[in-house]
Amino acid sequence: MQVQNSEPILKLSNVGKSFGGLRAVDEVDLVIRKGELHCLIGPNGAGKSTIFKMIMGIFDPSDGQILYKGKSLAHMKKWDRFKEGISIKMQVPGVFGDLTVYENLRIAAQRTYSKKALEEKINYLLEEFNLTHLKGETVNNLSHGQQQSLEMGMAIANDPTLLLLDEPVAGMGPEETQFISNLIKKINNNGITILFIDHDMEFVRSLAQQVTVLHLGKKFAEGTIEDIENNEKVVEIYLGQS
Numbered sequence: 001m002q003v004q005n006s007e008p009i010l011k012l013s014n015v016g017k018s019f020g021g022l023r024a025v026d027e028v029d030l031v032i033r034k035g036e037l038h039c040l041i042g043p044n045g046a047g048k049s050t051i052f053k054m055i056m057g058i059f060d061p062s063d064g065q066i067l068y069k070g071k072s073l074a075h076m077k078k079w080d081r082f083k084e085g086i087s088i089k090m091q092v093p094g095v096f097g098d099l100t101v102y103e104n105l106r107i108a109a110q111r112t113y114s115k116k117a118l119e120e121k122i123n124y125l126l127e128e129f130n131l132t133h134l135k136g137e138t139v140n141n142l143s144h145g146q147q148q149s150l151e152m153g154m155a156i157a158n159d160p161t162l163l164l165l166d167e168p169v170a171g172m173g174p175e176e177t178q179f180i181s182n183l184i185k186k187i188n189n190n191g192i193t194i195l196f197i198d199h200d201m202e203f204v205r206s207l208a209q210q211v212t213v214l215h216l217g218k219k220f221a222e223g224t225i226e227d228i229e230n231n232e233k234v235v236e237i238y239l240g241q242s
């Protein structure tokens with residue numbers, strides 16, 4: 001898909017968030033276009049998760065505006081945002097540990113699908129996320145990477161328009177990271193716009209078309225991964241730290 005000139009799915013204009021005296025996010029402008037795979041990076045405490053939480057409706061912005069498909073998200077409840085196609089996978093797996101893989105996917109997909117279509121959707125997700133052989137396994141018995149894959153499957157079970165991923169490969173080894181990277185590319189190729197947060201630059205390099213750097217709540221830089229990695233100021237405040 002030609003992403004560069006596609007329509008904006010999400011637009012943050014002058015968005016800020018204060019927690020008491022702390023300015024966690026400050027005057028952030030951000031445009032995510034249809035079909036894009038966009039990454040937010042920055043040092044700890046830069047405001048990345050707070051931006052996700054404002055998009056999800058967990059926090060209201062203190063100021064500024066967030067438009068989703070051209071409509072303001074102000075006053076839109078979390079559940080309505082989900083129904084409008086905004087889905088999130090948080091860092092800590094939000095799976096039901098005592099239930100099986102199949103049951104977890106069923107719970108996620110049955111919000112949108114029923115009967116034969118539901119079974120077809122579950123089978124598709126099991127196949128796509130390499131979980132077919134674990135269909136009847138209790139989720140607590142799965143590895144961290146398998147649980148992350150499952151949650152990714154649950155996050156796209158309702159065919160979202162915009163998928164937010166908070167550090168999707170945190171705590172994973174190289175093989176699992178590679179698997180998740182391929183999976184994200186596949187999800188994106190299927191037409192889902194993705195905004196993700198990560199600290200693993202190799203992973204970011206393998207995926208992101210556009211990168212936005214946050215620092216102390218503000219947008220610090222933006223561009224392609226090459227622009228960002230060649231930006232001396234970004235290297236100084238973030239990339240040179242590890």
Ligand SMILES: Nc1ncnc2c1ncn2[C@@H]1O[C@H](COP(=O)(O)OP(=O)(O)OP(=O)(O)O)[C@@H](O)[C@H]1O
Pocket residue numbers: 019022024042043044045046047048049050051
């Ligand atoms: N609910 C809250 N109440 C008070 N302060 C908060 C709250 N949530 C976040 N903060 C503060 O806001 C700032 C931005 O936090 P945020 O979690 O958005 O950063 P981040 O870029 O996601 O960091 P990390 O990479 O460590 O996850 C931090 O100083 C944090 O302590």
